[in-house]
Amino acid sequence: MKHHLAAAALALTFGTSAMAGEAEIRKSIVEFVGQDAIQSVTKTSYGGLYEVVLDSGELVYTDDKGSYLIDGQLIDLKRKTNVTRDRLNVINRVNIKDLPLDQAIKTVRGNGKRTLITFEDPNCGYCKRFVAETAQLKDVTIYTFLYPILSPDSLEKSKDIWCSKDRVAAWQGWMVDGKAAKSEDCADPIAKNVELGRKLRINGTPTLFLADGSRIGGYKPRAELDEAINQAEKEKTKAKPATK
Known part of the structure; x- marks a missing residue:
């Protein structure tokens, strides 16, 4: 019985401490920023640090x-990994099914399975x-x-580019060959794309x-991108979006 009471008291102490730490952190950062712009505060498993995710999507760290x-x-x-980058990839994950893909230029290479x-x-x-x-990627949409x-x-x-008769050709022509697309009038989703972005x-x-x-985020060499695409295809059934 004594052991159970001791364990319960220890858990309560740590739980209260964590809550107190989060409250102090929120108070300090809100005062520093000038507004409540905190999305989440989470205690990490390294260095006694707390991870703070801001509404802007930025990730910063602080003490308790x-x-x-x-x-x-x-x-x-030790693991030779960028902890911040890996966490941001998770935090900024999206649900692909929620994206309005009809507002994008669709380019199919090979069987387009990826x-x-x-x-x-x-x-x-x-x-x-x-x-x-x-242009060298295979079997990808x-x-x-x-x-x-x-x-x-x-x-x-x-x-x-969007209003061209062949959007794919117009996009490739401009980006690869510097050939400007012929201007035509049409309804376009560009404003919606900016809002989505x-x-x-x-x-x-x-x-x-x-x-x-x-x-x-940013340019990635083809070999690394190809590997990342393959890994994502394997993981997509297990992925749970953190944000929508």
């Missing part, structure tokens, strides 16, 4: 008193390099959301989503 704020990448030296979703700006240099690389956020004329270029907290291009809903 909320005395210090660490804004940066946390690296696990899935890759991208948000790209026609004036993005890394996007152009990415498009050239993905690529859904490209035109996402003009970089330059004043990105919007017009996006509309011209902001909702998903996409601040840079290219931003990629794989079949399991995981996110990749």
Whole structure:
């Protein structure tokens, strides 16, 4: 009986401590930021740190008193992994079924069995390099959301590409060969794409989503991307989106 009481008291002590720590952390960060912009506070298993996810999608760390704020990448030296990046991939996971794929340019390569979703700006240099690389991918369907956020004329270029008779050819022609699409009038989803991108907290291009809903921010070499696509296809039935 004494052992059970001791165990219960210990659990209560740690539970109360964790709650107190979270309350102090919230108070400190809200005072620092000037508004309640905290999505979650979670105690980690490393270094006695707490993980704080902000409404902006950013991830920062602090101590149990909320005395210090660490804004940066946390690296696990023993496992040689980027803890922050891996957590952000989980936090920013989406439900692919919820995405309006009819607002994207659909490019099918081979049997198209694998899935890759991208948000790209026609004036993005890394996007152009990415498009050239993905031309070598096999058996994949690529859904490209035109996402003009970089330059004043990105919007017009996006509309011209979308309103072309052959969107796939127009997109490839501009991104790979620098051939401007012929301007035609049509209803386009570009404004909806921008609204969607902001909702998903996409601040840079290219931003990629794989079949399991995981996110990749920025350019990735073809070999690494191919491997990531394959892994996501295996994981997609087990994936549980953290956000919608």
